[in-house]
Amino acid sequence: MAIAEAALAAGHSVEFSGDVASPVGQELISALCSRVHPGPKSAEELAALAVSVGADLVHIDTYVEQGTIFECLNRSSVRLSSMEDGTYGRRRADIIIDPSPGAEVLHRPDDGSYRLFRGTKSIPIRRSIRQLRSVGKHSPAIKRVMIIMGGTDARDMTATLVRLWAKAAVPSHCVAVDPNGRSTLGIELLEGQTLELVRPSLDVPELFPTMDVVISGAGTTTWELATLGVPTGLVQLVGNQNDNYQFAIQRGIAVGLGDISTGELDEAAAIQKIQQLLLSDSLRRKLSTQSTELLDGAGADRIVAEWEQLMDEPSEVSIRPATVEDAGILFDWRNEASVRAVSRQRGELHWGDHVAWVTRAVANPEVCLLIAQFEGARIGTVRFHVVEPNVWEASITLAPEMRGRGMASAVLAAAEVHFVVDHPEAILQAAMLESNVQSFKLFQGAGYAGELERIDGELWYRLTKTAASITPN
Missing domain, CATH: 3.40.50 (Rossmann fold)
Known part of the structure; x- marks a missing residue:
């Protein structure tokens, strides 16, 4: 929606x-x-x-x-x-x-x-949720709590959480969203506690900003509450909510009340956390601040x-800056044995190190990491990185299915045109093993020239080209 x-x-x-x-x-x-x-x-x-x-x-x-x-x-x-x-x-x-x-x-x-x-x-x-960010905060005489488990609530966690809220014994008014449409839950309330049952409706989210605490399943509602900065206690209801549940707890935007997807809820621990949420003003302020800083909606x-x-993609080879999202395909391309064999670093990559490198590279002004696209597919990558002042080394990797199809020169040419827009005075350099004949022919054909050098006992071509020789589109 x-x-x-x-x-x-x-x-x-x-x-x-x-x-x-x-x-x-x-x-x-x-x-x-x-x-x-x-x-x-x-x-x-x-x-x-x-x-x-x-x-x-x-x-x-x-x-x-x-x-x-x-x-x-x-x-x-x-x-x-x-x-x-x-x-x-x-x-x-x-x-x-x-x-x-x-x-x-x-x-x-x-x-x-x-x-x-x-x-x-x-x-x-949803926009209707985002608009609620402007709703002013309230200062009720008594704490307000909402319990919303969403969907059909097949395990009747609504009743379970209402019972745990009652056992927390903090004077407060609880609004429970009950998909079963009951008029009573038969739960004994203590002095200072009141309970209101409502049916699921489009109007329910309008109550979010009026609540001191919302207790929710760890689904989509998690992010609606975080966008609004509502202090939240989460219950993991099913296995596919695990990522949401763990992330929200680890990033400090919600308090975890427990996981019922694989077993029973630790009710004593959940009651204690509900008490903390209701009694600690500082905890609620912290959750609210961290939530709105993380999510803008x-x-x-x-x-x-x-x-x-996506719909505006050109029909020819196109170039865009790489993002962290491309780390996976870059990892697969770079880890191929045939690619490693002609690289300076020939050992297998490790995912953690690789994604950390990509994260740094896309934010580093001395690295220009690009993705080439063609006919609805990512077909290769070109990287330019500073090796000395104003000298940038170029390297290229094609997707395995693109090799041998004459695409490398088009990818390199498009990447160079993209690069020189921001670096018109740069000197471009390319290095490849003497045995890497295909790479040598590619860069030589693109106007790079140079000689063989011996580096660590191996013969490498080091070729150069000026950015000024590249004609932008």
Whole structure:
């Protein structure tokens, strides 16, 4: 819903397809679009639907296997955007959206997906939630607590958490969002405690800013509460919430009350933490500050901007700066035995060291790390890095499937044009082993010239070229 809102705000049209049973979900969709297509029974049926409504892009969000959906859509010139949650819902797509915190520094095996957009910057928050950031804070005479477990709450954790809140014995008013629509839970309250049961609805989030504490499952609501700076206690309800749960606790934006996905909740520990949340003003202030510093709520807008860039890709080789998201494919390319054999460092890379290097490189003004793209795929990388004042060494690696297809010269030429825009006075240098004939011919053909040198007992070509000899587009 958050992404659909952002797409509409950016001037795009949106249609939905799927089977929506939740009344709240139906209400959200009807507010954005009057037409919902039945869920397709096959990849071919979804592709046909996309073509019939004139879609440029399909965004899919499901853990259910979708077969040949990427191939079917691409045959119809329709781009695929796929939401995944770590390994849940993983499939090949033109763009992968994974809002799992920390996902951007995890290795995702290359499956032919074109672009990755992952981590907290991609967490989509509905506009109606973001607008609540301007709601003024309150100072009630009695603490206010909300318990919201979301969905169908099959394990009835709503009642469990209400009972634990009551046992915490802190005078407060509790609003419990009960999907079962009960009028009472039969829980004994202590003096100074009051309980109000409400049904799930679109109006519930409007209560978030009025709460001193919200106790929630570790799903999407986690990020809505963090965006609003609401002090939160989290319960991990299912296995796929683990990344959210651990990240929120480790980054200090929520207090972890326990994990019930694989066992029983430690009720004594949970009660103690609920007491701390209600009694400690400083803890709540700290959680609120750290939450709003981490999340700005603009993930949906960024996702739509990524879609727009995807749709505007030129048909020829294009160049863009690398990001941490590219660490995985760079790791796979660089770790190939044939690539290591002609490199200065010939040992196997280790993921932790590699992702740390990429993180530093993309922020280092003395490194220009670029990604080459062509026909919906990342096909290679070119790196320029300073070796002495105003001298930049160039190196190139192509994706294995691109080698031997005559693409290297086009990739290098496009990368040089991109580079010289910001470095018109640079001297470019390339170094390769004498035995690396293909690399020598590539750089010689691109106008580099030089002689053989002996370095550590091996013969290397060291070739140079001036940036001034490169003609920008």
